[in-house]
Amino acid sequence: MGLKTHRIWLALPVLLVGISASFMAPAGLAAVPENDPPSFQGRQFPFTILKPNDPAPATPIYTLRGGVTTLKRFSGKVILLNLWATWCPACVHELPTLGKLQTQTGGETFSVVTLALDQDAVVSSYLKRLGVQNLPTYLDPAGRILKPLQMGNALPLSVLIDHRGRVMGYMKGAADWTSIEARALIDYYIGHISP
Numbered sequence: 001m002g003l004k005t006h007r008i009w010l011a012l013p014v015l016l017v018g019i020s021a022s023f024m025a026p027a028g029l030a031a032v033p034e035n036d037p038p039s040f041q042g043r044q045f046p047f048t049i050l051k052p053n054d055p056a057p058a059t060p061i062y063t064l065r066g067g068v069t070t071l072k073r074f075s076g077k078v079i080l081l082n083l084w085a086t087w088c089p090a091c092v093h094e095l096p097t098l099g100k101l102q103t104q105t106g107g108e109t110f111s112v113v114t115l116a117l118d119q120d121a122v123v124s125s126y127l128k129r130l131g132v133q134n135l136p137t138y139l140d141p142a143g144r145i146l147k148p149l150q151m152g153n154a155l156p157l158s159v160l161i162d163h164r165g166r167v168m169g170y171m172k173g174a175a176d177w178t179s180i181e182a183r184a185l186i187d188y189y190i191g192h193i194s195p
Contacts, residue, residue: 035168037188042175043090047185053166056081056159057148062139064120069138071113071161078110078189080177081159083145085117086126088155090174097177099132101186104178109163109190111136112177117143117155160185163193 040047056071063069071081082098084091095114102112114137116123123139146153151170158171168189175182 037169038181038184040171040175040179040181040185042171042173044173045171047160047169047171049169050167053162053168056161056165056167057145059140059145059148061115061145062120062141064124064137064139066120072165074111074113074161075165076163077108078163078186078193079161080110080112080186081161082112082114083117083140083155083157083159084114085155086122087118091156092130094156094174094177095127095130095132095135097175097182099135101177101182102134102136105183105186105190106134109193110186113138115140115145117141160189162189 035049035051035053037047037049058070058072060068060070071079080098080101082094084095098112098114106112112135114135116137116139118126118139119141120139123137127133127135127137143153146157149157149159149167149170151157151159152172154172156172156174158175158177160168160170162168
């Protein structure tokens, strides 16, 4: 047996152990998914994937009734956090599509969460005028959440957060969240929730 053949026989057990280990992973431990969703194009900008994934901001946000909470209240769900304002023209067109997305997909594994950079009285009447009533709506009148997100001040801004509370990506500007591409993006992240 030549030296070359001898080296192959010596390497074979190591190779077989590596292959068998990959097939014999403990039950219930799924591979960590890559952050590689289908592409989605908004009116002006594409959905931007982030790697590595930082935790979602723990900045306090306010309910329409004056209570204080954080995004941690949605832990375990994929959330589409949408930052908007009543003075933002593009937001007028986007909010109804977010309402439809919430109606079609919202539930135990997913929620749209809107965060208005306005005061309560203005927001409530504005949404009523648009006929959007089913969106979980919170307030951040000082825009404090923008600083930890580090994505600029452009509105609307949509941030996708996975069920572990990690920021997976974002989209600047308005988008049609009722489109097939938008649904594929959301379904990709919902599909990575462990049963």
